[in-house]
Amino acid sequence: MQIVRDLAGYSLGRSDLVRRAMSKKKHDVMEEERKNFIYGLVDDKGNVIVPGCVRNGIDETVAGIIFNQMMDFASYAFNKAHAAAYAVIGYQTAYLMRYYPAEFTAAMLNSFIGNADKCFSYLRFAKSLGISVVSPDINASEFKYKVKDGNIVFGLGAIKGVGRNMVDALVETRNKGGRYKSIMDFIERNTASGLNKRAVEALIRSGAFDGLDGNRAQMLAVYEKIMDSFTQKSRRNIDGQVSLFGDLLEDDDTVQIEYPKLREFDHKDLLFMEKEMTGMYMSGHPLDEYEETLRTAVSHKVSDIQTENREILDDVRDDAAMFADEMMKKSGFKDGDRVILGGMIRDISRKITRNSAMMAFMNLEDLSGVIECIVFPKTYDKVVAYLKEDSIVLIRGRLSIKEEENPKIIVESLGDLVPEKNTKLYLRFRNMDDAKLMVRALRPVLTTFSGETPVIVVASDKREVMQLAKELWIDGDSPVIRMLMDKLGEENVKLVES
Structure with a gap:
């Protein structure tokens, strides 16, 4: 910016204002500075704050040409060192993605562990590459996501209610004593590690014990009784504690609990358990049976509109937003385009407007991604019967595309999505x-x-x-x-x- 200071007589602070406007592509601020750059700036008392090019003996036309060059640069300015660093990271990332796609994706999952939406995005990306994702497994999973035999193994740290210390303890026990044979074996070997009922229930509901004997319904029915029995046994076996009837009880100290004859939960219920515990559907998706219907009933998938580029690059705010906006323009979508989408309703939020009318915000999830939808008051009363969490619906609406915002759907109509039945x-x-x-x-x-x-x-x-x-x-x-x-x-x- 030294040239700008020399030509127009800008102060250091004023020239930095122009520099920031150029780097942020703020054309409106640049236009405001055009007059100051060419003709200068004076205060109310006539004191010269910025001399300007003309006062410095530079022809007005020449000054305009110089400023136009800066305006062109402001359309896409990028710091050279910044660009070089991005290039190096880009090459490294491309190399890892080409030769180690599973490991790279697992590392990304671990960087967002606990953020269900981000993890879901990367898991979906992994599946699109043909990489299998192994559901939570008490005999294979560790705290973080890992790669085994070319597959990504789900990290137990992504399960709600299961802490790092507990996972590390149960993994250490597994490494020392071998695989867990049953939920009873698991509870017995980990009782001394401070295992709690909330964590065991979360592991059951997430499907971490699905590889063992018994189904989730049976395990949920008996796990508390098993834990209470082993806790009592542990107390009786404390060194130095003597029971009057110790000799009589010694032979009967084995915990024996059988599973009740319970039918497993419906597949849909199992999926919702997984979603509740991990924020993701692991063993399937409620929309799987609607896949063929979605293919024929909708005009677009969510991923066609809500590009993965915006979602993944969103952390690099300025550059990612600009890049995603360019991608949206190239995709052919524009503000107001009508679309038909199908999927499952999530995260409904109802609001009362200043006119005391109801409206709603919600997310629509299909097999490719998630997009925000807005139901304005004039539509709300017509579709309120369908505004239920986890409802599977068909939406007709208009695209709302604005700079530096993710695309949204303005809902015009809403109805049930009925699957094609065989x-x-x-x-x-x-x-x-x-x-x-x-x-x-x-x-x-x-x-x-x-x-x-x-x-x-x-x-x-x-x-x-x-x-x-x-x-x-x-x-x-x-x-x-x-x-x-x-x-x-x-x-x-x-x-x-x-």
């Missing part, structure tokens, strides 16, 4: 009156085994057909089919592939 269950009755009576009686059974298979009632006398409400659809893989056959007769219950 099977339907037909229940045949003599007439529709009999059908309605039986459906009323079967309602508790149907809701117990609820799912995504439509149930169609057929009346033989008039060949009438009626599809039951979605709340009475069933899980086609559950025992309910056999139960209905036993109740209504096999000839009256048909599961038909469409």
Whole structure:
């Protein structure tokens, strides 16, 4: 900026103001300084603060040309040392990504451990590269994410309620004594390490014990009893503590607890447990069964709009925002474009406007990413029935694209996203009156085994057909089919592939 000071007679502070405006691409500030640069600046008393080019004997036209060059530079100015450093990091990153993609991604996950949205982004990125991500595993995971056999193993430190000291202790116990054989073996070997019930429940719900005997429903039913039993046993075995009946109890001091005969939770419930504990879906995604429907029903995926470039580079604020804005322009999207998106509603926040009207903010998550959606008051009343956490919906709306902000969707309409079904269950009755009576009686059974298979009632006398409400659809893989056959007769219950 020495040239600027010499030409216009700027002070050090004033010239630094121009430098910062150039580096931040603030064209409005630059335009304000044009007059000062060429003609100078005086205060209210006529004292010269900045002489300007003209006072320094430089032709007005020449001064304008010089300032125009600075304006052009302000369109994209970048510090040379900064650029060189970025280039080195860029080459290093490219090398690691090319030859060690799993290790590089695991390192990025560890840098954001505890930030579920960032980790989800990188896990999705890993899967797009064909890198498998192993769910939490009590016999394989450590506190941080790691790479094993080319796969990324989930870090137990990303599970809510499980601290560093506890994970380090259970990993050390595993390394010394070998793999855990059951949840009972796990609790017995770690009771002395200060294991607490909250952490064990979190590990169960996250799926960390899925490789052991028993299902999550069974483990959740007995883990507290197991922990209490081993805590009592540990107290009895404290050195120096003598029991009057010690000799009699010695042979019966083994903890014996059996799993109750419980059916495992529905797959959807297991996924929500994982999401609750880790902030991510690990063994699947609630939208997996809607994948084909999403492909045909929507105009774009979230990732088409909310580019990964903006999300990952967001920490380098100025450069990332500018780069993402350029990417958005190149993608062909512009403010006001209409789009159709499908996915699951997350993080609903309702607000009351100054006019006492309701509006809502929410995130829409599909299989490719997450985008913010806004429901203004004029739309709110029309769609309020669908504004439920974890609802799977189809959204029609307009893009809102502004500088230095992530793209958003202005919601215009909202409705259920109904998956394409390959099977339907037909229940045949003599007439529709009999059908309605039986459906009323079967309602508790149907809701117990609820799912995504439509149930169609057929009346033989008039060949009438009626599809039951979605709340009475069933899980086609559950025992309910056999139960209905036993109740209504096999000839009256048909599961038909469409």
